[in-house]
Amino acid sequence: MHSKPAATPPQPYKRQQYWIDAPLQLQMVAYVLTLIAVSLGLSAFSVYQGLQESSRQSEQIFHSMDWIAAAMRAPLILSASISLLAGGLLTLFWSHRFAGPLRVLAAGIARVRHGNLGVPVRVRSGDAHQELVREFQQMQDELKKMIAADRECVAEAVAQLETAEKTLHAGQAREHVEKAIARLRGACAHYHL
Secondary structure (H helix, E strand, O other), rough: OOOOOOOOOOOOOOOOOOOOOHHHHHHHHHHHHHHHHHHHHHHHHHHHHHHHHHHHOOOOOOHHHHHHHHHHHHHHHHHHHHHHHHHHHHHHHHHHHHHHHHHHHHHHHHHHHOOOOOOOOOOOOOOHHHHHHHHHHHHHHHHHHHHHHHHHHHHHHHHHHHHHHHHOOHHHHHHHHHHHHHHHHHHOOOOOO
16 A cells, blocks of 8 residues: 655745835834833823922922822823823724725725726725735736727637638528637627726
């Protein structure tokens, strides 16, 4: 009996480069780090201001933990609320910049799937995924060129078959030519260039 060689398990896909779009990735890291730094600074400022205000109001050097917690509650809630609001707005902005082009690209793919190659895919210059959208648009343009060239070939073949049909006399050959002409006329008709 022959034993089958052990199948090698599929190797997981690993990217060779971590920096796919270095400027964009660095920009996102800078925004997140800035947001974190501002949040931490705002919290520290709130704590400092709260302690100073509570010391001024009570004119004491030492306070109980309950008193400090009560004095710090309002500034910390305010700083946390501002940080959450800023983080939410920044996330909304970036998600729009990331998701918007993907939705435009998905709509372009749906149009191409239905044979409509005439509508170009465009995104704003500040949006993410510029290279992906540009590649898709180039693919769409190349498909249009290939289909247009195929249409010309089909039109020439139809013309040649029509000429051949006129020279043929009645019979089975004539039926085959008529069927071929009908099929060629329908070829590439569902594309919208």
